[in-house]
Amino acid sequence: MLHHRLFRLAIAAALTLATASAARALRPVSAEEAPRADAKLLRALAQGAEEVRVIVGVSDGTPSARALLERPDPAGEPARRVRRLDAQRRLARAIPQNEFRVRHYSESFSLLSGRATRDGVVRLANRSDVAWVTLDETRRRLQTSPQASQTLIRSDAANAAGVTGAGQTVAVIDTGVDYSISALGGGGFPNAKVIGGMDTADEDNDPMDCDGHGTSVSGIIAGPN
Numbered sequence: 001m002l003h004h005r006l007f008r009l010a011i012a013a014a015l016t017l018a019t020a021s022a023a024r025a026l027r028p029v030s031a032e033e034a035p036r037a038d039a040k041l042l043r044a045l046a047q048g049a050e051e052v053r054v055i056v057g058v059s060d061g062t063p064s065a066r067a068l069l070e071r072p073d074p075a076g077e078p079a080r081r082v083r084r085l086d087a088q089r090r091l092a093r094a095i096p097q098n099e100f101r102v103r104h105y106s107e108s109f110s111l112l113s114g115r116a117t118r119d120g121v122v123r124l125a126n127r128s129d130v131a132w133v134t135l136d137e138t139r140r141r142l143q144t145s146p147q148a149s150q151t152l153i154r155s156d157a158a159n160a161a162g163v164t165g166a167g168q169t170v171a172v173i174d175t176g177v178d179y180s181i182s183a184l185g186g187g188g189f190p191n192a193k194v195i196g197g198m199d200t201a202d203e204d205n206d207p208m209d210c211d212g213h214g215t216s217v218s219g220i221i222a223g224p225n
Contacts, residue, residue, distance in 0.1 A: 029118060034125035040135045041121065051117050053103075056124055057131035058110045060087035065109065065195055069169050072192045081107040081205075088112045091129055099123060107205040108196030113138075138173075138200070169195070170221050174214030176207045184218055193222050 028046040029037070044052050062080045063071075085107055092102045092112070099120030104113045113136050116124060125133050177184060177194055185191030189206065197207030209215045 029122060034122050034133070036125040036127075036130050037121055037133045038135075040137075041133060044135055045118055045121065049118075051115055052121065053113070053136035054116045054121065054124070054133055055111055055113045055136045056091070056133050058084070058087050058091060058112065059129050059131045060084050060110050062110055065169055068195055069167075072195075074191055077190050084108075084110055087129065091127070094127070095120060095123055104198070104200070104203055105205075106198055108190065108198060165221075172214060172218050172221065174217050175211035176209035176214045177218040178209045178212075178215040179207070181215065181219075184215070184222060194218075 029042055031037070031042060034042065041052065041054065060083055062083055063073075085105055087110070088102075088105050092100070092105075092114075098117070100114055100116045100123070102112055102114040106112060110131070116133075121133060124130050176199065177197065179185050179189045179191055179194040180187065183193075185193035189208070190196060194207070198205050199207055201210075
């Protein structure tokens with residue numbers, strides 16, 4: 001009887017500990033605790049995620065993509081790429097690997113991606129060299145059911161409103177872009193038309209097209225009218 005009673009007590013204690021651990025895991029992270037984390041990321045943590053895929057904006061002192069579009073400076077890009085990578089690597093070294101594991105550094109943009117624990121998100125979101133932290137949703141399932149593209153992107157409404165897209169930066173998620181074509185900047189990367197990019201398949205920072213489809217799409221967007 002005593003043995004059975006002790007066994008039941010041990011089970012009860014184990015269940016209590018497990019429940020306490022689950023409660024800690026489900027505890028929401030507030031905006032005050034993680035001031036640079038956005039609402040999507042905070043919601044994911046509130047739903048009980050103990051580890052999430054994140055994109056981290058890094059404050060490295062380089063101009064934004066919009067600023068570079070308004071004032072192109074291709075000659076200064078090599079130095080900017082070095083500066084971005086240095087800042088990203090310093091940030092990665094400052095966070096314990098059990099809290100944040102980098103998946104991809106970016107030479108073209110002031111951001112890096114990886115997996116972060118709840119503690120890692122809080123640590124990242126309180127650093128002065130971090131501009132923002134958001135949930136990485138780049139691998140979510142895309143629309144695959146038949147649907148007219150005009151309806152999907154609401155191009156009829158945009159055309160009716162006289163929207164041309166002039167002066168806007170467009171992100172193309174495709175097979176890449178052949179930036180050596182004169183209509184897409186010509187020469188090397190980056191240039192006046194293709195201001196940034198990365199290859200998520202090869203996990204490098206050269207967006208050169210491997211198929212041709214992305215170049216076709218980019219030509220429609222940025223080529224001569």
